[in-house]
Amino acid sequence: MAPQYAPSLRSRLAPLLCFLQTGFIVIAAFYIEIEKNVEVDGNTFSNFYAEFQDVNVMVILGFGFLCTFLVRYGFSGSGFNLLVVGIASQWAIILNGIESWYNLGKIRVGLRSILVGEMCTASALISIGAMLGKANPVHLILIALLNVSGFILNEWLLQTLLKVRPLSSIMLLHVFGAFFGLMLTWILYRKGSKQGFEKEKFDRKSGLFSMFGTLFLWMFWPSFNSILVDHRTPERKLGAICSTYLALAVSAVTAAAVSVLSSPKGKLNLIQMQSCILAGGVSVGVAMSAIHQPWEAMAIGFTAAIISTAGFKYLKIHMLFAFECHDTCATLSTHGLPGLLGWLAQLLLQIKDCNDHTVAIRFSVFHISTLFITISTSLSMGILTGFLLKWNFWRPSQNKKCFDDQAFWEFPHNAVRK
Secondary structure, X not given: OOOOOOHHHHHHHHHHHHHHHHHHHHHXXXXXXXXXXXXXXXEOHHHHHHHHHHHHHXXXXXXXXXXXXXXXXHHHHHHHHHHHHHHHHHHHHXXXXXHHHHHHOOEEEOHHHHHHHHHHHHHHHHHHHHOOOOOOHHHHHHHHHHHHHHHHHHHXXXXXXXXXXXXXXXXXXXXXXXXXXXHHHHHOOOOOOOOOOOOOOOOHHXXXXXXXXXXXXXXXXXXXXXXXXXXXXXXXXXXXXXXHHHHHHHHHHHHHHHHHHOOOOOOOOHHHHHHHOOHHHHHHHHHHHHOOOHHHHXXXXXXXXXXXXXXXXXXHHHHHHHHOOOOOOOHHXXXXXXXXXXXXXXXXXXXXXXXXXXXXXXHHHHHHHHHHHHHHHHXXXXXXXXXXXXXXXXXXXXXXXXXOHHHOOOOHHHOOOO
């Protein structure tokens, strides 16, 4: 007999979704208008729309299928991903448009604003990966809303206090999302996690669907890293695309090698490789502005894959037993460590290209301050969100209902016939 439906679906999820969506519609009715300019950064609408769709595929299909590796959590992994994207992207568009509303009285919506909203949402999806299978839909919506709010606040702090360029600040989404999710797993730790959950496993079918997500992400990651680069500087855009592709190719090969070496039987681990072959794209995205040579991108991809694969193998278990952080998707190894590597690579490459020691020292202080603000904001918002979700009003799922679709979805073939 299937478990009873989670009470939050009836008494909390529907009212929350209706309230949020009604509020967004009211805001749109009074304050949002479609942008009249069809060119984006000097690029035509048709060209930019193709790149926009690449990112759309990544966020919807890539992250959605990537979260289906759990054997009994495929419906929730893909379905809740779409739900979160739909809510969080609208919220991100509104928050990002506050400056436009203050200056012009209207929030201008165009392809670029929607794209930036989806990229902000990607940070929330990374955080949700750490809580995958252990949070009900109400939790996921609240995590997404608070994560996006914190990430946009972090962008504003970086751009206002340190004059960080928008492209550089938004690419810190990997670091922000990973540490936000890690803080959630620490505060919302479930007793029994060290012994393992019976349903926290994968099989051939779930692994194959999850691999589809990895392939989508791998194919479209160059667009993700390069889409916000100004089209009026095609050499920079081409450099970002080539650097990302080379880093991804190197990290895919290296992840396979390290996976075999770290296996007692000398075999490939699909789930371990899935996340780690993307590490090069994460690192290069953060360090993109300082990369000028192909070998630099390839070296970063090589190092990122080693760190990410080793982190997945050893750090995930260590974080669980030493710090009680049950990170389901190993977001720290997949996004956090490669993001920090990209930050370090950018610092070293910028110092290498700088001839003036005074300028190098100033840049180092500036760069360290950027990371300090990002991690501080991420941890603070993660703590705030974690304590909010500990409130029993949200009806957290029981341990026996974790990693199980039947707690939230209808399965007619499992219904008890009278």
